[in-house]
Amino acid sequence: MEPEVLTFTVPTENNKVVFVWNITTQLSEGEIYFSLVEVFSQFGPLYSMKLFPNAGVADPGYYAVIKYFSSQSAKKAQAACDKKSLFQDSPLKVQVCNKKKSFRFKSLELYGNKCQELANYYLGFNGWSKKIIALQNISGLDDEADDEASAQEPAKLRYLCVVEVTINDHEIRSRGVGVAEEVIEKQNDPAEFLSKNAKVQKYAVQKALSSAFKKILLVVFDNGKVATEYVPDEDDTVDCITEEELQGLIQVNDFTWAPLDTGDENDEELLANLSFCEDTLADGE
Template identity: 80%
Template sequence: MEPEVVSFTVPKESNKVVFVWNISAQLSEGETYWSLMKAFSPFGPLYSLKLFPNAGVADPGYYAVVRYFTSGSAKKAHAACDRKSLFQDSPLKVQVCNRKKSLQFKSLELYGYKCQELANYYLGFNGWSKRVIALQNISGLDVEAEEEASPQEPARLRYLCVVEVTIHDGEIRSRGVGVAEEAMEKQNDPTEFLSKNGKVQKYAVQKALSNAFKKILLVVFDNGKVAVEYVPDEDDAVDCLTEEELQGFIQVNDFTWASVDGGAEDDEEMLANLTFYEDTAADGE
């Protein structure tokens, strides 16, 4: 089997998605969810597991959509779990999914905490580290935008963060930039400021972490070994600067205030475009 490339982006490929049905209602919804997590987690890191109730015309029960970061994990889950009872009396039905037509999606940055989970899984807790180089309050520095804003619009609290991720074995260093903002409904309320100030700082750090990891690729081999590649953007100058140069390079107008779109396609909508691989379809069903 060829080595598989894992990127720190939201997995979109259909061959990384596993569809599980024939889930009975003998357990509560919460117990069923955690039973599925326990059953499907051993085959590789999960991006998501979503549990849905059957349609009203079907028997009481559930179906689930499990999304992995690698196609190899999805194949292993199918081979090990299809037609197995696992946590219920009746056997589950498990299939790898495939889209009916080829659809193109832009790569979406993975949430920062998900990047850390993925790095911990493949590199180990001691295989990488992160460091905050800069965390600046840049509220009110975008003068032109502030002047154009309506007087009725609330002031906005903004933070800019620069994070450096280091992969220890390969001595790879990748920097990321993140900007977060939050509306201040009561400008002179210290309680609101303290509450939102901490939240905006955390969002900025998470966005910077996502941006740094997006430039790192993991090459996963069958024997469990992992190689790391650094692939920067063509116009990315952040990694080339010293910390002193970076402090002078940061210009507020170079960054957008729009939130990073880390959301994945809704799994319920995605099911309309999925089918099963022919060689894994249930016999006669």
């Protein structure tokens, strides 16, 4: 079997999504959720796990939608858990999703914390490291050209961050740049400023981590070994200069203010494009 290539992006492939149904009300909703996480995380890191109540026309109970980073993890979960009781008296039903049609989803950057979870699982806690090269307040720098217009707009707190991620055993170094901003509603309120200052710094670091990890690929083999590849963007120069040069070349207008996906996207929208195996449903299996 060919090795699987994993990217540090939000997983959208249908073969990474697992449906679990026939969940009874034997346990509370909270107990069911944590039981599902405990069972299905054994087969690989989870991107998300959603628990839903059955429709009103069905018997009381729940179904779950579990999204893995790896299609191999999804296959292993189905093989090991389908028709097994696990944490309840009656057996669960587990099925990898199948799309009704072929859809292409835009690749979204993975939130920094999720990137770290994925790296920890496949590379180990000591297999990689990160370093913040720059974290600076850039508030107001793009408003200097038009003081009159900026005076009419609410004040914004902005931070720029540059992070370097190193894969220790593979001699890979990847840098990422992140910019975050927050509107200051009460400009004379020190408490609000301190709270949002910490929040913006955190978001800038997370976005920089996402940018750095996005240039790294994980190649996972059947025997459990993992190789890494560095694939920079064509116009990416941030990895090619020294830290000293980078500090002097930072240009605010070169970076996007677009928000980063935090891993809370609406899974119901994805479900509209997915289905169980029709033969399985017809047979009531």
